Amino acid sequence: MLTRAKRPPLYCKNVHWRGRVWTLLVIVGTIALPSSVRAQGSVSAGVAPAGVSPGDSSSVSSSLAATYDVPWNPPSPMSSRQPWERAVLLPGRIVSLPLSGIGYVMRRSLLAYEGSHGFATHTKTYPASGWGIRPKLAALGSHTGVGLGIEAHAPLLSGALGSTLDARYTGTTSHYNSALLGLSGRPLSLQYGYDWRPREPFYGIGRDASEDSVSDFATQREFVLGTLRWPLSPDSAAKPPTMSIRLWGGPRSQVTRNGREPARASYERRFPALAAPTLDRRIEHLVYGASISHDLRAGHPHWARGERMLLAAERYDDPIRALALHDGEARGARFTRYTAETEVGASFMRDPRSLRLLLRAIDQRVDSGHGPMLLSDLATLGGSAGLGGFETGRFRDNDLLLARLTYLFPLQRRFELDVHSEWGAVYDDVWHDPRWNTLSSSVGFAVRLRSDLKPIASAGVDVSRESLRLKFTLKGLE
Numbered sequence: 001m002l003t004r005a006k007r008p009p010l011y012c013k014n015v016h017w018r019g020r021v022w023t024l025l026v027i028v029g030t031i032a033l034p035s036s037v038r039a040q041g042s043v044s045a046g047v048a049p050a051g052v053s054p055g056d057s058s059s060v061s062s063s064l065a066a067t068y069d070v071p072w073n074p075p076s077p078m079s080s081r082q083p084w085e086r087a088v089l090l091p092g093r094i095v096s097l098p099l100s101g102i103g104y105v106m107r108r109s110l111l112a113y114e115g116s117h118g119f120a121t122h123t124k125t126y127p128a129s130g131w132g133i134r135p136k137l138a139a140l141g142s143h144t145g146v147g148l149g150i151e152a153h154a155p156l157l158s159g160a161l162g163s164t165l166d167a168r169y170t171g172t173t174s175h176y177n178s179a180l181l182g183l184s185g186r187p188l189s190l191q192y193g194y195d196w197r198p199r200e201p202f203y204g205i206g207r208d209a210s211e212d213s214v215s216d217f218a219t220q221r222e223f224v225l226g227t228l229r230w231p232l233s234p235d236s237a238a239k240p241p242t243m244s245i246r247l248w249g250g251p252r253s254q255v256t257r258n259g260r261e262p263a264r265a266s267y268e269r270r271f272p273a274l275a276a277p278t279l280d281r282r283i284e285h286l287v288y289g290a291s292i293s294h295d296l297r298a299g300h301p302h303w304a305r306g307e308r309m310l311l312a313a314e315r316y317d318d319p320i321r322a323l324a325l326h327d328g329e330a331r332g333a334r335f336t337r338y339t340a341e342t343e344v345g346a347s348f349m350r351d352p353r354s355l356r357l358l359l360r361a362i363d364q365r366v367d368s369g370h371g372p373m374l375l376s377d378l379a380t381l382g383g384s385a386g387l388g389g390f391e392t393g394r395f396r397d398n399d400l401l402l403a404r405l406t407y408l409f410p411l412q413r414r415f416e417l418d419v420h421s422e423w424g425a426v427y428d429d430v431w432h433d434p435r436w437n438t439l440s441s442s443v444g445f446a447v448r449l450r451s452d453l454k455p456i457a458s459a460g461v462d463v464s465r466e467s468l469r470l471k472f473t474l475k476g477l478e
Helices: 010-032 035-044 057-061 083-095 097-115
Strands: 132-137 147-155 164-172 177-184 188-202 215-232 243-258 282-295 306-317 335-348 353-366 379-381 395-397 399-412 415-427 440-450 455-463 468-473
Touching: 083 097, 379 399, 379 415, 395 399, 395 415, 415 455
Parallel strands: none
Antiparallel strands: 132 147, 147 164, 164 177, 177 188, 188 215, 215 243, 243 282, 282 306, 306 335, 335 353, 353 399, 379 395, 399 415, 415 440, 440 455, 455 468
């Protein structure tokens, strides 16, 4: 038989209701009470952190509890370094004072440059119409002095076979100058050029040439060159070609003159046997050759990974009268130049720290021609040609070997450091003469200014057993 449960007495419901009210009041009061009062209450009640006596007031102020005590301050300003630390760092501060001044000026200059949008995210050589005249910096090699030039550009045809007419003249403070007139198209281009180089250093032939035998010579060169190029592009037309085949040919005329450097003897005085067959004589050649290059480099602001390879063969033959620039007489040596060059690189971390290795070899085979080779046609090391710690033109001979190891790493957003070491030598025969103990070495570093896309300028030092050379570059860093 089902029965209805009995209701609890009325006083029981009142007790439960009062308990809930008192609990709510205690919670509200605890929250509303100031924290300092609660902390004092807990201390006065004998509740203290572990290991602290209730009567110790200093222990209360040193705890994490809130307090009204005056905060502690040192009696005098504190130095960032102890006296012994400043004494140890003093030599470094003295040495780095010039660099600190340069860094301050560069930082302020770069901030102003960035504020003027100087670091463009793209390059645009000429106006949208295609016609244009612009100034440019001279790029005639090391030791040639500071110079400027002017370049004009005009389109002749449009479409897939479009061509352009280019004219350029460049001169430097050391009286080097170069003129070039070119008609460029796809895939054929044609150029006429004239160069005057009045102060080319010459120390003698071979890796044992003495630095005390320095002299100089001048060259006057004129050429016409036709080039046919086939770029083998990847699947995407937007990407640059990774492989290129190039054929070229044309007449060249060159005259070797006495040097124009006042502080040096001209080469015909120090090396009369070398000067007699070529001095002030016009030497003409028919030059033709072919090359294949493979380039898989990628990355920015400097190329950070990949490799490139170049193989080239170039023949300097007797001139053909119908194509010769002047009389077409065969007076110079006939020879063939073979060039092999490869460079590999790998990087790590987000802003790339890059390691690069460059290897270059040049082998020149001289035939029984009509005279000796011109000094300017010899394989050359020194300065920007390799072994940067030696003077430009320091070593000359038929062949050469060169290796360069480079480490690139960022200094800050707009600067990176290039630390490198070079090993190389010139030889009469690169297949039989090379030995480890015949290699010359050079080490150096350069601070490079960069944008987000590419390096802009570089300044640094190269050191060898003979000299310390300061160098700077404003273009052509990559």
